[in-house]
Amino acid sequence: MNFSFLVNHIVELSITGLALGAIYALIALGYTMVYGVLQLINFAHSEVFMYGTFAVAWVFVFVHGTTSVNQTLGGTAGLLLLSLLAAMAMSAAIAMLLERVAYRPLLKRKAPRLMALISAIGASFALSELMGLRDRVVGWVGLRDDLDNYVSKARDVYTNPVTIQPQTVFTVGGYGVKDVDIMVIVASLLMMVALDQFVRRTRFGRGIRAVAQDPESAALMGVNATRVIRGTFILGGIMAGAAATLYMVKIGSTRQNAGFIFGVKAFTAAVLGGIGNLRGALLGGLVLGVAENYGAAIFGTQWKDVVAFVLLILILLVRPSGILGESLGKARA
Amino acid sequence: MNRTTRVWRAGAVVLAAGLALTACGSDDSSGDGSSSGGDCTEQNLAFLGALTGDAGALGVNMANGIQLAVDEYNEDAECEVGLKKFDSQGSPDKAPALATEIVGDDTIIGLVGPGFSGESLATGKTFFEAGLPSISPSATNVTITEQGWTTWHRVIGNDNAQGAADAKYLTDTVGASKVYVIDDAQDYSKGLATVVKDTLGDTAVGYDEIQVGQTDMSATVTKVTAAKSDAVFYGGYYTEAGLLVKQLRQAGWRGTFMSGDGAEDPAFVKVAGQAGNGAVLSAPAAPAPEDFAAKVKDDTGSEAGLYTTQSYDAANIFLEALKAGNTEPKDINDFIGSYSGDGVSGPISFDDKGDIETSTIYAYMVKDGELDTENPTAIE
Amino acid sequence: MGVVRENLDRVARRYRALPGPARVALVVLLVVLVYLLPLLRPPIITTNQIDFGGVMFAIAAFALVAVGLNVVIGYAGLLDLGYVGFYAVGAYTTGVLTSYHAHWAFFLALPVAIAVTMVTGVLLGWPTLRVRGDYLAIVTLGFGEIIRIAVTNVEWVGAARGIKDIPHPPNIGPDPEPPFGDGGLFTIPSLQWDGIVPSLDSGRETTFLVFGAVSAVPYYWLVLSFLILILFADRLIKDSRVGRAWEATREDEDAAEHMGVPTFKFKLLAFALGAAVGGLSGSLYASSQSGYINPQSFPLLLSILFVAAVIVGGAGNRWGAIIGGTLVAYLPERFREFADFRLLVFGLALMILPVYRSQGLLPPRRTIRARAAAEEIEHLEGRDEAPTEVV
């Protein structure tokens, strides 16, 4: 246990923790929204995120080539924007596919909720494995040579050729705050505010809240539940795409099972904040990211996940429905 | 080295048998093990290791080396020897049932493997109790040869040798005075890192553990930079090693990064990018000599890779035992125990625990965004 | 799919129509057959490339776990995504008591391992069973991870090295003297098949009754015996006040509470009993062939496969759990040639299954019985509308 280390480096640990937490939060939104309208844990949401990270890397390879270089954040701004769009599109498409293939048939048949969970677990395995076998898939289609840069050794770590070299922007308490961390935190806050406003202000957002509150009355009032559900998946996918881009900025590498750990963490964040609650997801993500970093500083990095889960259990004991409680339309509809 | 597949372990499962996938990716045991002559009984070598899964590439390297040795032997042998391959996916949970299958097969006269330390520990007893001699080309964990399994051998230096050499390299060659030691809490990694840490003594200024699969290293980076260390030793595998060195460089850390054979892989550079430059990766193995590499390519159609030479040498010891007229497990085991010769990977003889007597540790450098696998420096 | 169900029903009906002694004889015959399976090595279902005895051991162990988890998920309706944690606690308790810190005999450590796991279940359940159902999933998942990370890093339980030399159950007859002495009373050869013609395979034999490292068959027998015991116990408990209380709680917790069911107590009980079976399986696993456990044997993925086994088989039906466990453990070994595609196909199958069988392969018996009752009533009332799907 090393509390003095935590105290001495609290600024650095807080900021890097917030940046990580911001990514958790963006992914958590997908879990929380789908849970809000369907009361289902979308176990495959982690793969929605993972496909986004690949979209980012592929855009970089496509535009930049495979030579590995270091770049500043500013120098890659254009490319990043492009890959953000690509990642959002990719993740949204995967989310939509999930809804169509793994959920809608079950909802139609009124299958028990546990069965939907199994379907989601299956979809998660299948999507992840598909990414891990992409060299074979491309090989069957006969495109192996053309697409080699995108395929690579499918199970290996796939890395963005451009490494973003963070620059110090200003110094707080002896720690030089990096532009990358600021960018990650600010960008995810912006996304979150945009989504929050969207759900609050638009007709579609009202639809989501209505379905979350009471699907039957929503249907009576003329809300098309199927469209709302699909839209919810897409919105979650877009947020996951944004998370994927930020993740690639910060970490720079991904692999076919990269979604798993982040998915578990993001789901934890969603529950921590109060599942179904958008602002709760944000708060949950940030709290989790910072707590993990503090825990790693005090107990050693290997205990970081334990810190996260123990925190979850403790918070649920005190507040059984998460920090901010549950609501997607419920409390403030 | 002791990699086991991490996530897709125990239950890679097929539920629907009827799904038409028969056409693709079948990886049966390729050895037909057929006997050519009239009074030859069928005899096979077995290989046990990961052929698929995350570590599959390494197992394929090994299988290629064995295949080459077997093919060379069969060219002018009276009775041909086959090769049966058993895919453990590197998992200690899968390996015991495979080991049972191997010892239940009377045609198998010896085992090259197991590939990794975890599966070695899980199966050692089975092979020992069944009296099947084995030679591992790649399992380096120190404790395996401390079990009293007299049928177990390896043609590669163990982690003690490597850790001591790495620590020496850091202090003598690099001239580091403050080394931060990190590992990923896996058996292999921790063993190696602990030897390095203990050898370094006071020069090791800090210690942290990360988790396999972790991608954000910020807390560890803070620790390393806060300790003002001029070198980092990492015990673990290339993915986390690459991410770690990258994030250290991103935070402006300028010391020397060193890791062991778990990271000695071209993929390390892929993950680390330009940040990998200057990194030192050690391994208890020299690169394959050129003419040998050519033979491998010729015979199997694949490149020689890590552990191909060791596997070739291990297989050859069994084949020489056969040539010398040994067919009973006990005779073969005695033959291995007293064996002494020069393999492609170096001089080979075993001490009474089954460890190789002399092994050299090599340091491989990363330069200009590439791992130089051709010209390592031997650490004395 | 309807055809399968009809045939199953028909078999069940015919079985029930048999006279008592014939029924007993049939069951005994079936059980003997199941015990002998790894020695009979019947064609088609026997795995090649991997020891069939070892696979049968894995199947029995998986089925045992699934039956235990079925109590938690199927009966009490609690989604537990961290069951592997209990499995690990059982295995590590056995490891610590028999090898790492003490040298107890296996059968002495086994009940302690079960008790420790049960206590762990209560300690985890006490605070967490109060939170709502879906949260339980993530909390238990976290518990499984905490256990795994803890055993990876805590030196007291061997950390990443794991625990070796966990003693096997006691042998009957002389002990073997490795590497070249077999021990045991006598050896039983297994069969080999040339098409449909069986012959004795002298190379592949198991020594009676040596729990060694060479043959997995004795371990299979041991696990199978425990499985049968647990099945009996499961049935006795399910057909009692306890089983009814679980089902009522699962159906409507508030209503159950108002009918005098102390739901929290019963949920905790389900959790503890499920944990106990998990601990039993873990303990058996620890002392099996290799006598070696390490933290990598207990990944999160295993928990998810356990859950899949229960639900695929049909949550709430003990035979469904056995079938689910069997499939999840057996198919990947039988179809090893699919190699890299196994997990992909598994994933796809998990996606497809719920669409066609939304109650799992074998839905709880009740629905079958209820369907029969519904048919009868229809018959009596002379209606001929199709009965609506139950639940």
Next chain:
Amino acid sequence: MSERTRVLELDDVTLRFGGLTALDSVSFHIDEGEILGMIGPNGAGKTTAFNAITGVYQVTSGEVRFAGRSLAGLKRHAITKLGIARTFQNIRLFGSMTALENVLVGADANHSTGVLSALFRTAKHRREEDDGHERGMELLEFMGLASRADELAANLSYGDQRRLEIARAMATGPKLLCLDEPAAGFNPQEKAQLMELIRRVRDRGFTVLLIEHDMRLVMGVTDRIVVLEFGKKIAEGTPAEIRDNPAVIAAYLGVDEDAS
């Protein structure tokens, strides 16, 4: 009246949720063998009072006493075991269990077999199972549901489900049976049958608390009636008294309170 035993007593019971006062100093009592009706417009606090009695809510102030004993702090299942049983406004049967099993769950409230006695099939276990089956079948018979015993609760007709709920509640062996709008969704003929049934229930020795919307039913079957409005008790008396009570008439006709 005072020579009869008081089964349930509400003494100045107030229940607040945040700023909202759902029950405001409500007092009334039920005597043994009585059928007490509780009526009032929607939102008057009838179900809230019900929930306060059965332990769903803890009262903010005042006291609920059952057979002289305060119910404060008791869990719902403990209250059931003391002898208060209830049905639900919207039927809440255990759908995947058979009719008989539903009743058995109720009967189990008086049983105590645990895992061990179930495992070893002890004499106590067998006695309790037999007792449960006997009592369960008898109750189903009483409700006219015996032929449906093995049918899933979810598959029963609406009226049968209502009756099964009452049987399940009776199986817990209560002194006081609380029926929450048992006639909801019934046609006049079914309502008449229900009235008859409630009387027969009382004749078996149960005390009944009845929440009901349908005035005719309440007037026809109860001995006394308590009227709630906006969480306050506005009247109490025999059906005849209630029928003529101006406050009740005002509440039901929606006349403005200030005007009355």
